[in-house]
Amino acid sequence: MVKSIGDEYTWARECLLDLKEDAIEIEHLVTDADSSAYKAALDLHNEGINNVEPENFLDTRHLSDHVRKGAKSDKTLLKVMPATTKLKRQKLLNNFSVDLTERCNKELALAYKFYAGDFFKVKNKISHTVDAIANCYMGNHARCRKNSFACKGFQGSWLKGRPFLQNTFKISSNNENLDLLRKQINKRLGSKVLDKTRLNMNTNFVEGFNRSLRRSLPSNVTFKKNMSGRAHAAAHSVNYGPGESILELCSALHCDIPVGSSAYKALKNIQKLTFCRKKHKQSVNYKVFEVKKGASYTNYTKNLAK
Known part of the structure; x- marks a missing residue:
């Protein structure tokens, strides 16, 4: 039977069985959100072949791309962009989606560094950072001083010197926009997402x-004698x-x-x-x-x- 190169389940199962022959079992598996490799590892455990129950974690890079693309295509977020025409709003939204993703990743990286990798402290702090980021993009930096690692308020604003957004960028401050921004930020810094990325690893x-x-x-050359060496x-x-x-x-x-x-x-x-x-x-x-x-x-x- 010819196997498709895109059949992640079959290939992952075979790789895990090869590792099993060397007395190696996978405990942590980092994959994309739509990958079936974890299902293969879980099935091997349920079948009694592997003794260690695997735990699935999300690839941080692919997750960030997903968050960026989600913000970029959000029609509601497009309406709140501070620009006069739809074309300018779309361009601004494209830049905002990149900047927001980088901001979330930066906050998380600095939090891990500040707390020396203590995930529980990081998770607790980031829960307050979400609101700080949302308010920051609406021009309110009061929370940044206390709950943000990347923005230090008006004196050291995150937007100062940023290549994607101007320092004057500001979304209208109201509860609806706050909830909208909070929803986008939680796609990367939400409690459940942090649990799935606590190892902070990617592929x-x-x-x-x-x-x-x-x-x-x-693929167009067959190395019969030295394939393994190469x-x-x-x-x-x-x-x-x-x-x-x-x-x-x-x-x-x-x-x-x-x-x-x-x-x-x-x-x-x-x-x-x-x-x-x-x-x-x-x-x-x-x-x-x-x-x-x-x-x-x-x-x-x-x-x-x-």
Whole structure:
């Protein structure tokens, strides 16, 4: 029977059975909200194959994307954007959805840092932070001083210097808008959501390895003799970085690259460049660039359609 590459349930079950053969059982499983991998793990436990009952957690990156897209497409939220035309309101809502998602993630990251990873303290504090964020976007920073980690009130407003929204951005202050904003924020910082993301983990590393694996083992080439070696080399490169990986592999084979040689310097430069690119892609400037590039491409396709 030919299996589909999109059959997550079957592939997850087979992977978990392989781990079981090595006496490894999964206790925590981080997946997307719509993934069936957790069901496979749960079925193995219910069938008595695995003794450890798995616990499912949500991927924080995919959850953030879901929250951003939900805010971006919210028609009610569109109406409260402080702009004169529908086009301007939609553009402002797009920026607001990105900023709101980053604000929630920033608050959570700073809370974990402040409380040294104590989830119960973080959860208790974030329950008050939700209202602080909502009031902050309505121009009221009184709660920020006490309950926000990312905004320190008028002197150190969150919006000051932000690339997505101007410092003067302000949603009309009323109870309806407060409830609307609170509803959006709770999609990321609500009590149940925090429970499902308390490990604060995502699948970025796995997806990064998959991209590296596709480069080492492209689908249009069959490596009959060294397929396993190329796969292991890809994993080693992801773990250590491309430059350090080659140095480590050469050292393991007792053919060390002399320190200070041109090859050694070149590998160190590759390692440094890879690290700098990774940090750059995590920066706000890069995210702004990606948003603008996406908007430019959308306008380009619309013009072609005309």
